[in-house]
Structures are given as structure tokens and as C-alpha cells.
Amino acid sequence: MRTYAIGDIHGHLDKLEQAHRLIEEDRARVGDSSAPVVHLGDLVDRGPDSAGVVDYLIRGIEAGAPWIVLKGNHDRMFTGFMSDPDHQDPGLRADLHWTHPRLGGDATLASYGVPGAGERLLHDLHEEARARVPERHLHFLRALPSRALMGEVLFVHAGIRPGIPLEDQVEDDLLWIRRPFLDWTGDHGVLVVHGHTAVDAPEHHGNRVNLDSGAGYGRALTAAVFEERRAFILTPEGRIELAPAT
Known part of the structure; x- marks a missing residue:
């Protein structure tokens, strides 16, 4: 079973388009036009064109592309704000709001033509955002799944809670978990x-693979392909196998 995957995009449409070009080049090399592409969430925030990223993904899926898009915590914070300007996601520190520059919600709103997030009353900001953000974007983001199981490979945004059956995993963990998952060295069964969790380059830990190479912080957006449990990073020069760290 072959599945492509793309890490956290964070509003970088140019990097997303390049990742898809690498996938198309790999498809041509192996003669496979039907393998799914899983996007690991965090479509929005920090980068300059979150609106363009969401629109690109919607149009691709509507055109029949075999794409799966997972929900990230930043995507959920965005839709939470769009429902209620005072929304506080349960995974977010109480002293932060989604519009804070540290989280990048201000950049997302600016991409929809709603500037000045740090200088305006939240309710005024929300009112303008409701007028400018297309409802089809919000419907798309709210409906995103939080996991995709492809054979022996489970794709999620953040991770899973160790020791909990896959069918009992909750969305808060799938979108937000860090240490209990990152520190676990046992077998997850998949x-x-x-x-x-942004890292400098993709990492393979044997039981998990982290593809967030920090596109939201100015680094590269990773595209990869999985064949059963074997992982390969896609580059302009072709595949590079990502082996488990020893």
C-alpha cells in the first residue's frame, strides 16, 4: 500500500504547491496516479496565505484529486474563533488567544482581508471576519477528519495517547498531544x-514518524511517501529513505 503525506502547511501555499509537484514527479516515476495524499493538518496560521491554502485544497478535492486532509489544532482554533470570538480551545494555554502573533491567527485573518488583529476589539474583528471568510472554507475545515488509517500506517496531526485503543482516541489528543506520545517508545500496533511538533528535519523513531519540518517557522515543507511501513522523503532528486533512528 502506497500513501503520500505532507506535513504542517501553516499558510504557505507556495510550499504546498511544490510538495504536490514532488508527489506528481514520484507518481510518474512509479506509474501510480491513484495513491492517496494525506495532509497532516495545520493548514492555517503563521504563513502569508492561509486562505489560498484552504481554497487550493478544496478545489483539488472537488476536481477529484485523491487527497485526504486532516484537522490540526490550528484549524480547529480558527473555526472556534469564527463561531465565537471569545472561544478558547481546550488544548490552548488560558493566557493565549488564537489571534496572538505567537499562534499566527492574525496572519490567517489578514490573508482573508481582515488586518490589525492585535489592535482591534475581538468582537469587531470577528464581525468583519464573518463577512469576509467564505462559509465553504469554514464548512470544509469543520468537517475535516482527525485520523486516517492506511493499512499499518495511522496518519494523525499530533499523535495518539499510548495504551488507548485507536477507536477510543479523542480529538483533543489527536490534535494537541505532545509529551506522553513523543516519549513513548513502545509499539502502537501501527x-x-x-x-x-516542529523539528529541523523529518524524524523516524521506529514507532512514529514526524513530518513537521517547520514550514510555519520558515523551514521546508516535507512531502513523503509510505510503502507499507517504509518511509521515503521526496526531493527534487528523487526519494531518500527515512530509516528509523538507531
Whole structure:
């Protein structure tokens, strides 16, 4: 079973388009036009064109592309704000709000033509955002799944809670978990492919693969392909196998 995957995008449409070009080049080399592409969430925030990223993914899926898009915690914070300007996601520190520059919600709103997030009353900001953000974007983001199981590989945004059956995992963990998952060295029963925790380059830990290579912080956006449990990073020069760290 072959599955492509793309890490956390964070509003970088140019990097997303390049990742898809690498996938199309790999498809041509192996003669496979139907393998799914899983996007690991965090479509929005920090980068300059979150609106363009969401629109690109919607149009691709509507055109019949075999794409799966997972929900990230930043995507959920965005839709939470759009429902209620005072919304506080349960995974977010109480002293932070989604519009804070540290989280990048201000950049997302600016991409929809709603500037000045740090200088305006939240309710005024929300009112303008409701007028400018297309409802079809919000419907798309709210409906995103939080996991995708492909054979022996589980794709999620953040990770899973160790020791909990896959069918009992809750969305808060799938979108937000860090240490209990990152520190776990045991077998999950599947290879877990995730993002959420930015690293300098993709990492393979045997039981999990982290594809968040920090696109939201100015680094590269990773595209990869999985064949059963084997992982390969896609580059302009072709595949590079990502082997488990020893």
C-alpha cells in the first residue's frame, strides 16, 4: 500500500504547491496516479496565505484529486474563533488567544482581508471576519477528519495517547498531544505518522514518524511517501529513505 503525506502547511501555499509537484514527479516515476495524499493538518496560521491554502485544497478535492486532509489544532482554533470570538480551545494555554502573533491567527485573518488583529476589539474583528471568510472554507475545515488509517500506517496531526485503543482516541489528543506520545517508545500496533511538533528535519523513531519540518517557522515543507511501513522523503532528486533512528 502506497500513501503520500505532507506535513504542517501553516499558510504557505507556495510550499504546498511544490510538495504536490514532488508527489506528481514520484507518481510518474512509479506509474501510480491513484495513491492517496494525506495532509497532516495545520493548514492555517503563521504563513502569508492561509486562505489560498484552504481554497487550493478544496478545489483539488472537488476536481477529484485523491487527497485526504486532516484537522490540526490550528484549524480547529480558527473555526472556534469564527463561531465565537471569545472561544478558547481546550488544548490552548488560558493566557493565549488564537489571534496572538505567537499562534499566527492574525496572519490567517489578514490573508482573508481582515488586518490589525492585535489592535482591534475581538468582537469587531470577528464581525468583519464573518463577512469576509467564505462559509465553504469554514464548512470544509469543520468537517475535516482527525485520523486516517492506511493499512499499518495511522496518519494523525499530533499523535495518539499510548495504551488507548485507536477507536477510543479523542480529538483533543489527536490534535494537541505532545509529551506522553513523543516519549513513548513502545509499539502502537501501527506506525503513527504525525506533525504538530516542529523539528529541523523529518524524524523516524521506529514507532512514529514526524513530518513537521517547520514550514510555519520558515523551514521546508516535507512531502513523503509510505510503502507499507517504509518511509521515503521526496526531493527534487528523487526519494531518500527515512530509516528509523538507531
